Amino acid sequence: MSDPDAPIAPAGFRDAAPPDTPEPASRTKTDTPSDTPAPAPAGAGRNVVVLVVSNLLAGVGVASGAAVGALLAEDLGGTSVAGLAQATGVLAAAVASIPLAGLAARRGRRRALALGYALATVGALLIVTAALAGQFLLLLVGLALYGIANATNLQSRYAAGENAGETTRGRTMAVVLWATTVGSVAGPNLAGPGAALARAVGLPVLAGPYLFSLAAYVLAGTVIALLYRSAHPVVAPATPPGATALGHRRKADGALASLAWALRMPRTRFAVVTTAVAHSVMIMVMVMTPLHMQHGGMSLELVGLVISLHVLGMFAFSPVFGWLTDRLGPTAVGAAGLTLQASAVAVGLVAARAAAAHGGHGTESVTAIALVLLGLGWSACVISASAVLAAVPDDRRRLPLQGATDALMNYAGAAAAAVAGPLLAWGGFQAVNVAGAVLLVPAVVTVLLVRFGRAA
Numbered sequence: 012m013s014d015p016d017a018p019i020a021p022a023g024f025r026d027a028a029p030p031d032t033p034e035p036a037s038r039t040k041t042d043t044p045s046d047t048p049a050p051a052p053a054g055a056g057r058n059v060v061v062l063v064v065s066n067l068l069a070g071v072g073v074a075s076g077a078a079v080g081a082l083l084a085e086d087l088g089g090t091s092v093a094g095l096a097q098a099t100g101v102l103a104a105a106v107a108s109i110p111l112a113g114l115a116a117r118r119g120r121r122r123a124l125a126l127g128y129a130l131a132t133v134g135a136l137l138i139v140t141a142a143l144a145g146q147f148l149l150l151l152v153g154l155a156l157y158g159i160a161n162a163t164n165l166q167s168r169y170a171a172g173e174n175a176g177e178t179t180r181g182r183t184m185a186v187v188l189w190a191t192t193v194g195s196v197a198g199p200n201l202a203g204p205g206a207a208l209a210r211a212v213g214l215p216v217l218a219g220p221y222l223f224s225l226a227a228y229v230l231a232g233t234v235i236a237l238l239y240r241s242a243h244p245v246v247a248p249a250t251p252p253g254a255t256a257l258g259h260r261r262k263a264d265g266a267l268a269s270l271a272w273a274l275r276m277p278r279t280r281f282a283v284v285t286t287a288v289a290h291s292v293m294i295m296v297m298v299m300t301p302l303h304m305q306h307g308g309m310s311l312e313l314v315g316l317v318i319s320l321h322v323l324g325m326f327a328f329s330p331v332f333g334w335l336t337d338r339l340g341p342t343a344v345g346a347a348g349l350t351l352q353a354s355a356v357a358v359g360l361v362a363a364r365a366a367a368a369h370g371g372h373g374t375e376s377v378t379a380i381a382l383v384l385l386g387l388g389w390s391a392c393v394i395s396a397s398a399v400l401a402a403v404p405d406d407r408r409r410l411p412l413q414g415a416t417d418a419l420m421n422y423a424g425a426a427a428a429a430v431a432g433p434l435l436a437w438g439g440f441q442a443v444n445v446a447g448a449v450l451l452v453p454a455v456v457t458v459l460l461v462r463f464g465r466a467a
Contacts, residue, residue, distance in 0.1 A: 055174035059183055061238045062167050062174075063190045065231040069128060070194020072227030073160050075201040075220040076135065080154065083138070083217040088147040098425065099151050100158030105421030107162040109266045112414025116406065120170045121239045127163030128232030130156050135225040142218035160228060162417060164191060169413045170239075172401025178337055181344075181398045185333025188394065192326035196319070198223075266415035269408045273416075277464075278342070281457040282399035283416050285345050288454035289392035290420045291427040292352050292447040293385055296359060297321060299431045300382060303440040307366045309375060317379045324386025332391045333398075341395035346458045348391025349451055355384035356447040363440035392454075 080096035088095075107127070115123035134156025141150035168184045175183035205219030214222075273279035300321075301314045336344045359381040365374045400416060403409035427450070434442045 058174045058239055058241075059171055059187065061234055062171050062187045065124070065128070065234045065239075066164055066167050066187050066190040067193050068227045068231040068234065069131070069160050069164050070191040071198045071201070072131065072135070072194070072224040072231065073164070074194050074196075074198020075205065075227070076138070076157060076224040077198070079202055079205075079217050079220050083142060084147070084150060084154075086215075086217060087141065087145060087150055092147070095151060096154055098428075099154045100161065101421055101425045101428075103155035103158035104161040104165075105418045105425065107159045108166070108417035108421065109411070109414040111159075111162055111166055112266070112410045112417075115166070115170075115414075116410035119241055120166075120173070121235060121241070124163055124167060124170065124239070125232050125236040127159050127166070128228050128235065131158075131160035131163065132225060132228040132232065134159065135221045135228060138221045139214065139218045139225070142215045142221075157224070162421075165417050166413065168397055169401050169410075172398065173241075177402075180401055181336030181341070181394060182330055182333035184397055184401065185329040185331075185336075185394050188390075189326055189329045192323065192329075195322045195326060266411045266418070269412035270415040270419070272408060273412050277457070277461045278399055279403065279412070281342065281345060281454075281461045282396035283412075283419065284457045285349070285392050285454045286396045286416055287419050287423040288450055289348060289352060289389050289396075291423040292356070292450050293325075293389040294424040295427040295431045295434075295450070296356065296385055296443060296447050297382065298428050299435045299440065299443045300378065302435060303363070303366070303443075304375075304378060307374065313375055317375075317382050320379055321382035321386045324383040325389050326386075328387060329390050329394055332394045335391075336395050336398050341398045342458060342461045344391050344395035345454075346462075348388045348393075348395060349454055349458065351384050351388030351391060353388075353448065353451055355381050355388055356444040356451075358384060359444040359447075360441055363444060367439065367441070 077097075077100075080100070084092060084096035107130075111123045111127055114126065134153045137149060137153030138157060139153075141147070141153055168188050171184045171187040172180050201223045202220050205221075205223055206216045207219070208222055209216050209219030212222075270283065273283050297318070300317065304314045304317065332344055332348075335347075358377060362374045362377040362381055365377065396416075400409070400413050403412060430446075431443055434446055438445075
């Protein structure tokens with residue numbers, strides 16, 4: 012019997028060129044590296060269902076706690092440190108991305124995903140303990156482990172890509188990402204029931220939602236550990252004629268080495284840069300939108316509605332972008348995503364100028380349109396770029412590269428959030444949107460290099 016934890020080689024790439032072979036100057040319409048599309052591996056359908064269920068559960072866990080994280084941090088440490096709740100989780104997700112990908116390369120996706128959810132479970136437990144004991148530092152430790160669930164959810168999309176045929180990879184990854192929509196919508200609504208549950212068991216009110224997170228992570232990890240199975244093991248490449256087996260064998264590349272390789276190749280460079288840029292622009296504009304709206308006198312209810320529409324834009328239409336990726340190719344969909352984000356910052360700039368002229372009145376709908384476009388652009392960029400990264404033929408390079416890309420995405424997002432505040436204070440919401448437009452330029456360049464077949 013084969014090892015259920017053996018990593019999957021992507022369908023359709025068993026006969027692909029070695030990873031160090033330069034890419035051809037141009038690609039076909041579908042951007043696939045082989046002429047004969049391969050079907051999904053045996054057992055892949057069940058694995059995708061398992062990933063959808065686990066991602067849905069973990070999405071509930073992430074969102075239910077995130078709704079009260081800053082409030083709990085403020086309660087234990089004061090207003091000045093309330094922002095550390097979000098920052099700690101984002102940085103932890105970035106740090107965890109590479110080790111989780113490394114574990115997946117060595118021991119398989121099942122162990123990596125299960126460990127990620129197990130660590131998040133411990134984090135939720137520590138948060139509840141910190142709330143009970145009134146310990147702020149313990150809360151930060153718990154929030155760091157809790158944030159690993161985000162990294163795990165992101166890596167589950169790559170696992171989905173490994174369980175898809177060449178012609179369905181984009182939509183399969185998108186369906187798993189789409190499952191997050193349910194969690195994003197349902198999670199924040201558990202704050203009230205969580206508070207009631209906390210009172211019933213004698214815990215601080217703000218610890219209640221984390222009880223739901225605890226249960227959700229336990230269930231997600233259990234589903235992965237018991238039901239996820241790799242469709243087939245990776246077969247070691249044959250030793251080339253004239254080479255010894257010892258000389259031909261090499262270890263998995265490190266994350267930085269894989270990232271350096273990716274940046275030399277037009278298509279993988281497009282994927283890495285587009286992921287980081289799209290996430291940075293989304294974070295920069297999104298985190299400052301509530302402040303911009305409040306400064307314009309808009310209600311908290313309206314702020315919540317706009318952010319909810321933004322989240323729906325990020326996830327609800329991901330299957331559409333996955334289908335388009337399979338039909339048109341990742342480069343075309345990535346270009347469309349960047350266009351959507353460029354439109355978002357342009358509309359946001361219009362909203363900012365109108366708010367400055369009219370005191371914020373009458374700009375609610377324009378701001379909402381900007382945030383929806385921002386979320387749609389993020390979805391198109393992340394799904395198309397993920398499809399490229401999932402198609403890298405060498406698993407020794409593919410898995411570390413995926414972890415490095417997710418880490419870079421989270422670090423870039425944290426940096427964008429850090430500079431967004433000073434930008435808003437200096438030049439208002441207009442400056443934030445102008446900065447977002449400037450950030451898009453490197454990604455646009457990588458798309459043009461792929462489309463016109465030139466290496467940098």
